[in-house]
Amino acid sequence: MIGRHKHCIALADYSRAEILEVLDLAVSMKEVLQRPIKKVPSLRGKSVVNLFFEASTRTRSSFEIAAKVLSADALNWTSSSSSVTKGETLIDTARNLEAMRPDVLVIRHSAGGAPQLVAEHVGCAVVSAGDGAHEHPSQGLLDCFTLREKLGTLEGKTVAIVGDISHSRVARSDIHAMTKLGARVRLCGPPTMIPAGVEALGATVHYGLREAIEGADAVVMLRIQHERIGDPLIPGTREYSKLWGLNAKKAAEWLRPECVILHPGPINRGVELSPEVADGPQSVILDQVQNGVAVRMAILYLLAGGNPAESGEAKA
Amino acid sequence: MAEVLFIEGGRVIDPASGTDGVRTVVVRDGKIAEVAERLERPRDARVFDARGKWVTPGFIDLHVHLREPGQEYKETVATGARAAVAGGFTAVCAMPNTKPVNDNASVTELVLARAAAAGLARVYPVGAISKGSNGEELAEFGELLAAGCVALSDDGRPVLSSALMRRALEYAKAFGLPLTVHEEDLQLVGKGVMHEGAASTRLGLKGIPGAAEDVMVLRDIALAELTGGRLHIAHVSSQGAVRAVRAAKARGLAVTAEVTPHHLALTDEDVAASGYSTDYKMNPPLRSAEDVRACREGLADGTIDAIATDHAPHSAVEKDVEFDAALNGITGLETAFPVCLSLVRAGALPERRLVEALTIGPARAFGLAGGALAGGAPADVAVLDPVAEWTVDPARMYSKSRNTPWKGSRLTGRCVMTIVGGRIVHEEGRTER
Numbered sequence: 001m002i003g004r005h006k007h008c009i010a011l012a013d014y015s016r017a018e019i020l021e022v023l024d025l026a027v028s029m030k031e032v033l034q035r036p037i038k039k040v041p042s043l044r045g046k047s048v049v050n051l052f053f054e055a056s057t058r059t060r061s062s063f064e065i066a067a068k069v070l071s072a073d074a075l076n077w078t079s080s081s082s083s084v085t086k087g088e089t090l091i092d093t094a095r096n097l098e099a100m101r102p103d104v105l106v107i108r109h110s111a112g113g114a115p116q117l118v119a120e121h122v123g124c125a126v127v128s129a130g131d132g133a134h135e136h137p138s139q140g141l142l143d144c145f146t147l148r149e150k151l152g153t154l155e156g157k158t159v160a161i162v163g164d165i166s167h168s169r170v171a172r173s174d175i176h177a178m179t180k181l182g183a184r185v186r187l188c189g190p191p192t193m194i195p196a197g198v199e200a201l202g203a204t205v206h207y208g209l210r211e212a213i214e215g216a217d218a219v220v221m222l223r224i225q226h227e228r229i230g231d232p233l234i235p236g237t238r239e240y241s242k243l244w245g246l247n248a249k250k251a252a253e254w255l256r257p258e259c260v261i262l263h264p265g266p267i268n269r270g271v272e273l274s275p276e277v278a279d280g281p282q283s284v285i286l287d288q289v290q291n292g293v294a295v296r297m298a299i300l301y302l303l304a305g306g307n308p309a310e311s312g313e314a315k316a
Numbered sequence: 317m318a319e320v321l322f323i324e325g326g327r328v329i330d331p332a333s334g335t336d337g338v339r340t341v342v343v344r345d346g347k348i349a350e351v352a353e354r355l356e357r358p359r360d361a362r363v364f365d366a367r368g369k370w371v372t373p374g375f376i377d378l379h380v381h382l383r384e385p386g387q388e389y390k391e392t393v394a395t396g397a398r399a400a401v402a403g404g405f406t407a408v409c410a411m412p413n414t415k416p417v418n419d420n421a422s423v424t425e426l427v428l429a430r431a432a433a434a435g436l437a438r439v440y441p442v443g444a445i446s447k448g449s450n451g452e453e454l455a456e457f458g459e460l461l462a463a464g465c466v467a468l469s470d471d472g473r474p475v476l477s478s479a480l481m482r483r484a485l486e487y488a489k490a491f492g493l494p495l496t497v498h499e500e501d502l503q504l505v506g507k508g509v510m511h512e513g514a515a516s517t518r519l520g521l522k523g524i525p526g527a528a529e530d531v532m533v534l535r536d537i538a539l540a541e542l543t544g545g546r547l548h549i550a551h552v553s554s555q556g557a558v559r560a561v562r563a564a565k566a567r568g569l570a571v572t573a574e575v576t577p578h579h580l581a582l583t584d585e586d587v588a589a590s591g592y593s594t595d596y597k598m599n600p601p602l603r604s605a606e607d608v609r610a611c612r613e614g615l616a617d618g619t620i621d622a623i624a625t626d627h628a629p630h631s632a633v634e635k636d637v638e639f640d641a642a643l644n645g646i647t648g649l650e651t652a653f654p655v656c657l658s659l660v661r662a663g664a665l666p667e668r669r670l671v672e673a674l675t676i677g678p679a680r681a682f683g684l685a686g687g688a689l690a691g692g693a694p695a696d697v698a699v700l701d702p703v704a705e706w707t708v709d710p711a712r713m714y715s716k717s718r719n720t721p722w723k724g725s726r727l728t729g730r731c732v733m734t735i736v737g738g739r740i741v742h743e744e745g746r747t748e749r
Contacts, residue, residue, distance in 0.1 A: 111638035113592030134520030197514030
């Protein structure tokens with residue numbers, strides 16, 4: 001359990017305390033990752049099934065490593081090898097997997113709400129690894145973890161999220177979690193990529209990159225996902241890069257020197273981020289990847305009901 | 317059943333005649349014989365004690381999907397007609413998007429034959445505007461009218477071609493048939509699955525702006541003006557559509573409109589509150605609170621002529637899936653009255669206007685018989701208990717399908733008896749469950 005929650009599906013439903021419970025535990029989990037022998041027995045005898053209906057390398061691998069470091073068994077089930085192509089419904093697939101008695105089902109799906117639908121039909125814990133444009137809770141948590149690590153706190157900090165907010169589940173989870181931790185969130189992108197009524201989530205909207213990132217403590221640059229763009233949202237990547245991309249010159253002129261730059265990956269180098277910025281001193285992109293494993297360990301540990309006695313070391 | 321039926325002591329609400337008060341309704345030989353305050357009752361008359369009840373003309377629904385032929389696992393003409401009379405509806409207009417589409421006399425005749433065999437609600441088939449509802453060639457309106465169609469529609473999809481719509485409005489004039497149109501610009505809809513707004517943004521579901529409906533309503537009003545054709549806007553849901561219809565009526569155009577109970581009662585925030593329940597997925601989608609307010613105002617001020625359910629039964633196969641993948645639509649016949657009655661209690665709609673929009677309003681919009689308790693007219697009557705509370709249990713409803721957002725809800729208001737052509741076709745507590 002994470003606070004009141006049996007599942008980790010939407011940070012919109014999580015309280016500040018519940019978010020902090022995960023982040024605090026992730027600090028100990030990260031310590032495990034620094035050891036020469038990266039293995040603790042906390043989830044020995046537990047199993048985690050990764051049910052991925054959408055292509056993913058980093059998130060799936062991250063959950064898989066997190067499970068393995070905690071000594072859980074991890075099984076990967078991807079849509080190409082599943083029965084989906086044979087016309088099996090999502091509920092049937094989930095019920096079949098559940099019959100194999102996993103403790104946690106990690107699901108990624110292109111339809112918003114799919115993890116919730118699964119959760120309503122299975123008895124095990126369900127973790128969303130991203131559903132449509134709804135949420136990507138573990139990413140939101142790892143972004144907050146990274147910011148706490150780099151900035152000390154999110155309280156009173158300003159975070160700019162730049163890019164295709166409309167199609168971004170990362171942006172939504174970031175907004176929910178960061179505002180609950182006391183940050184001010186600015187959203188930036190071309191108007192065609194700003195979803196209707198997004199201000200209701202507690203963020204401000206800016207069309208100009210400069211006004212969004214100037215004075216910010218952190219900037220989250222989102223990937224421009226060509227595969228998700230069904231409408232003619234932008235004329236092309238050339239103008240996008242010129243107006244909303246972050247290069248070394250803009251970073252030097254507009255960003256505070258202490259500002260950190262995040263990206264959920266994979267990066268379109270030269271579109272939203274120039275290589276110098278992606279690899280530069282302000283970039284914390286690779287920290288995010290490592291923190292992702294720690295945060296997912298914490299989520300799996302809490303939801304799979306790890307044995308506190310066996311993880312005493314990790315929790316210390 | 318006795319020759320003569322006295323429905324006594326009920327509050328008769330008959331907006332067509334302006335009657336609203338305690339009256340006795342006498343049904344003789346299948347017709348309304350008399351509606352009067354005090355009447356001598358012959359010894360052999362059957363008496364129905366309607367004290368505390370409303371006695372109204374049988375409801376008329378301009379928009380239902382009975383799924384037969386082709387999708388009898390969702391509903392049949394008989395089960396749909398049974399659901400209709402259980403909800404107080406004595407006549408329903410069956411949309412043509414069956415399999416095959418009702419674009420020719422043989423389908424129309426099949427629907428009518430099934431309805432006659434069921435012997436419940438009157439079923440008025442609606443024929444297709446275009447062959448196969450493909451939006452390319454006009455269907456044979458003359459044949460459809462002769463076979464018994466009362467209106468024309470490609471419901472389920474819009475008539476995208478402005479040129480075809482223009483010709484359809486013109487051609488239908490020869491037959492006096494109204495065109496009832498499903499208004500959405502499919503390019504603006506894109507892959508949208510719910511109303512575009514703060515709720516869709518939070519849920520991460522693709523949105524459908526109200527403007528997708530507005531632009532088509534405005535186009536068709538312009539075409540109605542050009543052609544002088546009879547235009548009826550199906551399931552109005554956006555504030556822009558309400559404004560457009562109001563303006564068209566003010567200019568004297570022959571435009572009418574309907575609204576569904578769910579577009580009067582629910583908003584896009586209810587989709588969010590339901591946690592992606594596909595019982596909240598329909599087309600047009602549940603819209604914003606402002607749109608709902610506009611629809612209520614439009615209904616109250618007469619801009620919108622009729623309440624129509626858009627009864628759209630689907631099986632679990634189509635609904636127990638991801639929100640994106642679920643088919644659109646919910647059942648409506650058995651919940652329409654209590655859902656709309658809640659608007660009366662909320663002060664959004666006068667009682668008389670509610671009954672009007674379920675009876676004479678729809679009758680006039682399509683030029684149908686009924687909708688009034690006039691002496692000599694066929695006795696189509698609903699007796700309603702406005703205070704009865706009940707819990708919606710889809711397993712106990714007459715529709716074959718269970719896709720209703722009011723599942724488990726406690727509703728107030730229930731039909732207790734329905735009479736079609738003088739025959740009691742539904743009587744609560746007396747008919748099989």
